[in-house]
Amino acid sequence: MKAIRVHSYGQPPQVDDVPEPEASGPDDVVVRIGGAGLCRTDIHIIDGWFADVIPAELPVVLGHENAGWVHAVGPAVEHLAVGDPVICHPNLTCGVCRPCRAGDDMRCVRGPNLPGLMCAGGMAELFKTNARAIVKLGANAAPAEAAALADAGLTAYHAVKKAVPGLGPGSSAVAVGAGGLGHIGIQCLKAMTPAQVIAVDTSEDALKLALKCGADYVVTSDGQQGQQVRGLTGPGADAVFDFVGEDNTIGDSVGMLRPGGTYYLVGYGGTVTLPTMQLVLGEITVAGNFIGTNTDLADLVALASQGKVVLHSSRYPLEAANDAIDDLRHGRIRGRAILIPG
């Protein structure tokens, strides 16, 4: 079958012919891919950012945002049938450790176990995962439309869900970056809280998408965005979600908060550099966010099935992966790029 593989960091991935995976283990599930999302993390992988942090053996099939239909299951899998439309959680977990039992499966004691980064992912025709990493979609769901929920959506949802208790009536939340993650985050905020939502982006197209997604206000990131957010929120925002996470968005985002507010760091790349006096006197919280749990993904699928979260995406044939990568690198994608096998 066709698969998109990274052979060497810093080089574009290749379209390769590879053997089909099989549901050999008792809990294995092989999924026929309906769509695989392309994520900024894929670019970080290609560029070798994780080479020292998370070990992988090259070549590796990319793809950690996968959805499709059940193709084959191992002998111990009882709750799934061939043909079921499903979405794949990006982490493979043990199911018996404390975090798994507590619903905090992202912190399975096995550590991150991430297809598309550490083993073969879903930018391919078939993808092998395990039963615990499967969330069912509705009977009539189109997997290609759901794929990006599996990481972009999940990450945005997870951060928003943490913020819900602090976002009551009269509150305000800022989404810094209204792209692949941000446009989902905005919809989650509108679906789950009564907060006023402000989108901040450099791109006018992104801000148009933000309005379509329900943002109450949009602010162009032109150097004055901090003041503008403060103008809209009075004492500052209750929560700022930084879907970018680069050096200049960090200080900016923290500066938009009211005393006691929380900065949700979702995107990454830069360095957080903040005087302790600012954090202490302002009683600021900086909350890192790493993907989300299996139940987070199920929640998000519920929101999507009710039409409360709609993914905006651009489709590319699987073989055109490098075109999609190029478009993403150059900021030419609104919403999310999805690769569709032949």
Place this chain on the structure above:
Amino acid sequence: MKAIRVHSYGQPPQVDDVPEPEASGPDDVVVRIGGAGLCRTDIHIIDGWFADVIPAELPVVLGHENAGWVHAVGPAVEHLAVGDPVICHPNLTCGVCRPCRAGDDMRCVRGPNLPGLMCAGGMAELFKTNARAIVKLGANAAPAEAAALADAGLTAYHAVKKAVPGLGPGSSAVAVGAGGLGHIGIQCLKAMTPAQVIAVDTSEDALKLALKCGADYVVTSDGQQGQQVRGLTGPGADAVFDFVGEDNTIGDSVGMLRPGGTYYLVGYGGTVTLPTMQLVLGEITVAGNFIGTNTDLADLVALASQGKVVLHSSRYPLEAANDAIDDLRHGRIRGRAILIPG
């Protein structure tokens, strides 16, 4: 009356004769001071750290950790009687804004309104505050023993209280710094959670105090403290309380956390410098802490009255304030220094 006043930043404060305050406003309360705590923040004030951040007109009477007996009350004060032993919350609030009504009075819309920093404090014989800033002590309480609850205690309690929901059975918490704040934080942790508590300090005396306060383990801060904490906690601690907050304790403290753990920043002085990738992959939260609320102080007074929190202090006559300051600057104080008016 005698009062300790800062006349010029960078100079030792002076023992001055000043007029006695009066309960002229309807909600005013004048307290006869039984004891006033000396805090590292007093040193920061003397040294002028806040000169640009928080405006004050010099000379200013120091003292934001005050306890004593009600001396006089304004006409609208009904729930206090002359002679009642009381402790004074360090912030003066309006009582009608949203944060005040929500119990979050540290974020009163008036902003910080801090006696001993922005107006006359309690290193004096009498101290004027308002009815909303008073918490009653038990009928037989000794105010000098309670004074340090008003800021050191309150700040430590406030940070610990935030952490309670995450510190269930089998969890672990680290106190970095077992001095004025830390020794109270350790007792709060033991009183309010079943967490195993690990104290980390450079000083063997401080660690002895930590054991007396109930710490389950003590670790000398000798460069290997991170490894030692990890040895005691397996995946790392659930919570680390940094009562120091200087450059070298910050990275160290964050390094002691398990994935998903929270770093409670209480002391301040340094700069938080952390790669976003560490915060995101580890899903780390950095929580700034600023003093605490009126109900936090009442809670802490309840713990102290039940013997669950005992302050370790060294007493100095009010006039010997500069000796105490000198001892604090040179790390010669275990627990908290308390100034006692003649």
Place this chain on the structure above:
Amino acid sequence: MKAIRVHSYGQPPQVDDVPEPEASGPDDVVVRIGGAGLCRTDIHIIDGWFADVIPAELPVVLGHENAGWVHAVGPAVEHLAVGDPVICHPNLTCGVCRPCRAGDDMRCVRGPNLPGLMCAGGMAELFKTNARAIVKLGANAAPAEAAALADAGLTAYHAVKKAVPGLGPGSSAVAVGAGGLGHIGIQCLKAMTPAQVIAVDTSEDALKLALKCGADYVVTSDGQQGQQVRGLTGPGADAVFDFVGEDNTIGDSVGMLRPGGTYYLVGYGGTVTLPTMQLVLGEITVAGNFIGTNTDLADLVALASQGKVVLHSSRYPLEAANDAIDDLRHGRIRGRAILIPG
């Protein structure tokens, strides 16, 4: 001025001429009434249900859902100006006890202190309350449209707010009764949670209003309502709000819950009679709800000012109070009846 007073339990109230109140105390506020809501509790008061529970000296002016404009303030009131549009919280509190300081002012140690029940209420031209019981409306707000937020709205909001943490994506909530309280509860649920909302009522008109308020499903209360709700929710609803609280709605409502679900009791009148085995095996929670706090009211005003909660009401001249009472007794009012002074 004109006022609606109960002279004797069991008799209709009378339209009386009474002296105008004055802002004599330091924190007093006199409000010129724009609208006063009529509540089922008013009928309970007239009928003498509270005679033994909550003492009142007759005659008493009815009216605990009051909104209008500031008419006069006492000397200590700084944050209100004559002419400000305001809504009045139904409880007068002390501001210094522990519950007041914690934001839980409904449990002020003074106990319930309820105008319109225990002292003169707002079915009159002017109404005296105190500064702590005032919540400002937006500059252009029409008080008559907001009045019913002060009790019906507040009570519904308070119950819904408690339920928010358990009503995530994919959850379901049932409103039993879609009248004065229910139609506001439905809107709060839609504004604050992503739950599917099911309205249950005997009246087709009430169910039409429920749909207008955003209910996802409506079910006629015809004896099969339990089965129908179960059909819509699978294992049962996560939360059931009983805005009626009579003997037959209670068992019915609890029967609609999934294991682990919560029954929010808002209306009252009947008796809860449930076998412990049902409560234990089903791990059911029964949560009584009593009005709401000052910050709850401010939250609800924020929702209303953003158009997320719209009150459906029928207006009557103040003097026609008995017509309104008669219509309420006979179920002829959709939404809420509001009395408007001349």
Place this chain on the structure above:
Amino acid sequence: MKAIRVHSYGQPPQVDDVPEPEASGPDDVVVRIGGAGLCRTDIHIIDGWFADVIPAELPVVLGHENAGWVHAVGPAVEHLAVGDPVICHPNLTCGVCRPCRAGDDMRCVRGPNLPGLMCAGGMAELFKTNARAIVKLGANAAPAEAAALADAGLTAYHAVKKAVPGLGPGSSAVAVGAGGLGHIGIQCLKAMTPAQVIAVDTSEDALKLALKCGADYVVTSDGQQGQQVRGLTGPGADAVFDFVGEDNTIGDSVGMLRPGGTYYLVGYGGTVTLPTMQLVLGEITVAGNFIGTNTDLADLVALASQGKVVLHSSRYPLEAANDAIDDLRHGRIRGRAILIPG
């Protein structure tokens, strides 16, 4: 092997010879029993209370509080080794449904699946369960000492854990009944909260045990207990745990609460009969409690391993089960009866 089986409701169980179970399924675990706790629920089972509610095929081996050592494991079990000391959670769950994934495994969609009630339990030499129902004990743990944690302990812990957020400094909690469940509940309260704990029981021996377990006050249940609790708590207790749950303890317990307090119903047998007006005006919550989750059991094992919870028990040989049952029926057991196989 020997096993204690119920052959007919209303008749004493018999000591039978039955075949040994085998670890035939992939996730099966066979445990060599070190101790099996005897619970009031066993008496309810023998008496046929559950005959209509929870179906079981007779004869059934009793025993839902089981601990011992791993004797054999199925082929898919990787994290357990023969000889490991373990305690057995009383419910067998699927591991893939939403509640299981959310850590709420007591509400597995399979429904209650309770050995000792619905299939063979652990009052026997060997007991078959599955890998998900196992919690490891410390390497040196004595299973017979831990057995009663598996249900009595777990149920008490689960109820206490729910109450933790409301039991801060200065709060008070009442344990009604200081027997098998109550004496563990008291220890959990002391370990996890700073609340003052009041034990109420008819038996002076039980109250002595309560003091040993850390209760701050004990009150004899002699008709004046409500007044006495109110004398100790002022406005009433924040939480009352009813470990008995019979008609007369229910009204009594609810009457001990402060406004806004919560009644945790743990024992069962009687009927909750409460006027809605009492629940609404007092804003009382009635919370049913059903056993606890796998992580609850792990938490409790952690508390026990740190010496914070010590079980008080009376040991009987397995064959003397009917003596133990008789002693329990007649209130002659302090703490918990444990059956020890030959």
